[in-house]
Amino acid sequence: MQDRAKATRDAILAGAASVFEEYGYGRASLSQVADRAKVTKGALYFHFPSKEDLARAVITEQHSFVSAQNEELLKQGFPPLESMILMCRRFAANLLTEPMVRAGSRLTLEASSFDEDVRQPYEDWIALMGRLAREAQQRGELRGDLDPDSLARFVVSSLTGVHIVSAVLTERADLSRRVDEMWAMVLPGVLSDDARDTSGELIRKTTGG
Amino acid sequence: MQDRAKATRDAILAGAASVFEEYGYGRASLSQVADRAKVTKGALYFHFPSKEDLARAVITEQHSFVSAQNEELLKQGFPPLESMILMCRRFAANLLTEPMVRAGSRLTLEASSFDEDVRQPYEDWIALMGRLAREAQQRGELRGDLDPDSLARFVVSSLTGVHIVSAVLTERADLSRRVDEMWAMVLPGVLSDDARDTSGELIRKTTGG
Numbered sequence: 001m002q003d004r005a006k007a008t009r010d011a012i013l014a015g016a017a018s019v020f021e022e023y024g025y026g027r028a029s030l031s032q033v034a035d036r037a038k039v040t041k042g043a044l045y046f047h048f049p050s051k052e053d054l055a056r057a058v059i060t061e062q063h064s065f066v067s068a069q070n071e072e073l074l075k076q077g078f079p080p081l082e083s084m085i086l087m088c089r090r091f092a093a094n095l096l097t098e099p100m101v102r103a104g105s106r107l108t109l110e111a112s113s114f115d116e117d118v119r120q121p122y123e124d125w126i127a128l129m130g131r132l133a134r135e136a137q138q139r140g141e142l143r144g145d146l147d148p149d150s151l152a153r154f155v156v157s158s159l160t161g162v163h164i165v166s167a168v169l170t171e172r173a174d175l176s177r178r179v180d181e182m183w184a185m186v187l188p189g190v191l192s193d194d195a196r197d198t199s200g201e202l203i204r205k206t207t208g209g
Numbered sequence: 210m211q212d213r214a215k216a217t218r219d220a221i222l223a224g225a226a227s228v229f230e231e232y233g234y235g236r237a238s239l240s241q242v243a244d245r246a247k248v249t250k251g252a253l254y255f256h257f258p259s260k261e262d263l264a265r266a267v268i269t270e271q272h273s274f275v276s277a278q279n280e281e282l283l284k285q286g287f288p289p290l291e292s293m294i295l296m297c298r299r300f301a302a303n304l305l306t307e308p309m310v311r312a313g314s315r316l317t318l319e320a321s322s323f324d325e326d327v328r329q330p331y332e333d334w335i336a337l338m339g340r341l342a343r344e345a346q347q348r349g350e351l352r353g354d355l356d357p358d359s360l361a362r363f364v365v366s367s368l369t370g371v372h373i374v375s376a377v378l379t380e381r382a383d384l385s386r387r388v389d390e391m392w393a394m395v396l397p398g399v400l401s402d403d404a405r406d407t408s409g410e411l412i413r414k415t416t417g418g
Contacts, residue, residue: 026235026319109373110235110319122377153374154367154394157387161370164318165362168331178366185363189398 009047011037013061016054017103025055025110055107056116062104063121066091070128080135081142081195085183087129088159092179095163096172109164125156141195151190158182218256220246222270225263226312234264234319264316265325271313272330275300279337289344290351290404294392296338297368301388304372305381318373334365350404360399367391 015037019028030051034044048054070087078086094101111118126149133148133155142151162182166175188196224246228237239260243253257263279296287295303310320327335358342357342364351360371391375384397405 119377122374150390151394153387154371154391157370157374157391158363158367159370160373161366161368162363164369164373165331165366168328178362181359182363182366185360185398186394187398189394189396 008039008043012039012044012047012054013057014099015039016048016058017061017099020055020058020107021099021103025051025107030054052116058100059104059107059111059116059118059121062100062108063124065098065100065104066094066121067124069094079141080132080139084129084132084136084155088155088179088183089176091159092163092175095175105163122156122160126152128152129155140192142190143192146190155186158186214256217248217252221248221253221256221263222266223308224248225257225267226270226308229264229267229316230308230312234260234316239263261325267309268313268316268320268325268327268330271309271317272333274307274309274313275303275330276333278303288350289341289348293338293341293345293364297364297388297392298385300368301372301384304384314372331365331369335361337361338364349401351399352401355399364395367395 012033015033015035016028018036019032022028023032028051030044030048031041033054034041037044048057069090073083073086073090091101095105107116108118108121129152130149133142133146133151136142137144137146137148142148159179159182162178163172163175166172166178221242224242224244225237227245228241231237232241237260239253239257240250242263243250246253257266278299282292282295282299300310304314316325317327317330339358339361342351342355342360345351346353346355346357351357368388368391371387372381372384375381375387
């Protein structure tokens with residue numbers, strides 16, 4: 001019975017992701033979600049009493065998904081700076097293929113429409129990037145006078161803006177290229193002199209450029 | 210009579226900016242706008258038949274305002290790279306003080322809620338920044354192998370992300386600092402070797418850092 005409830009909840013979340021991704025928060029309706037999830041409106045209301053609840057759940061689900069992917073990537077043991085670049089690339093790839101990430105990302109940007117606090121995903125990303133930047137600096141890969149937290153905040157901010165502008169101008173068709181371009185712009189300015197000599201290799205290796 | 214119509218329209222736009230800034234598109238109502246603009250609902254509907262029309266007009270008004278400020282700045286004849294930095298700073302300052310810019314910016318991000326095409330402001334910003342980056346490169350200030358259009362797109366994308374993350378995390382309290390930080394991160398990687406020797410001065414001069 002608990003399994004069945006979970007299956008219903010998952011189906012509703014998948015349906016909600018698909019509807020929110022397509023229509024945005026304002027124009028999405030619970031009837032559409034029930035239709036797409038193939039559940040009754042009663043079942044939908046039982047799990048999510050309001051559209052706000054459903055949107056919050058999609059944002060939470062997206063954040064869990066992205067965090068799990070980042071954790072998995074960390075376990076692969078790449079050098080920290082390379083991990084930072086690969087995480088940005090993977091996030092971009094998810095924005096192209098994962099309905100939950102596409103929906104969650106759209107909802108996060110629209111969040112003010114339903115007064116949702118969306119600090120947590122940004123704070124978690126910045127903390128993780130800051131940890132990696134600090135490690136990279138300790139390994140002598142980043143300039144000694146650089147503030148790792150500033151770099152972390154800037155990378156997360158830039159990634160946010162890069163994906164918004166790519167969505168507006170090309171419906172994300174150029175997103176992967178823009179994320180690589182972002183690192184090609186940022187790296188030369190933040191690497192230590194030693195690391196700069198081999199940065200061409202890092203950029204090529206991590207971005208395929 | 211035409212003057213009076215224009216005064217009414219301006220009052221409505223100012224009221225709309227204040228309401229959209231506070232409530233966002235989804236929760237703003239035309240009654241609130243009429244109240245705040247001190248006009249009848251009849252007068253409001255005469256000028257703007259729908260909430261969509263009103264939101265589009267606020268976005269257009271914001272874009273005109275920012276474009277005029279950029280034009281004015283260009284006339285002051287700063288070197289091109291300095292102009293780019295100063296435009297970003299001024300945009301940040303407007304986001305702190307100008308209700309029309311704050312509202313237009315919020316609506317642009319929420320635009321998917323009402324299916325508005327918001328390409329134009331991004332395209333105009335990127336074109337202007339690209340022109341300045343090309344000039345800066347011709348003057349030998351930017352690396353010769355840099356694509357000025359890539360830099361332009363990256364600067365506009367980063368500025369977008371920086372202001373979103375600053376709004377989410379600090380309600381824009383740290384926005385000016387973050388814009389300066391953005392340039393401090395980007396400049397060392399894009400300047401020519403010659404210009405890099407004096408970049409400390411440029412950063413200090415333009416960002417007060």
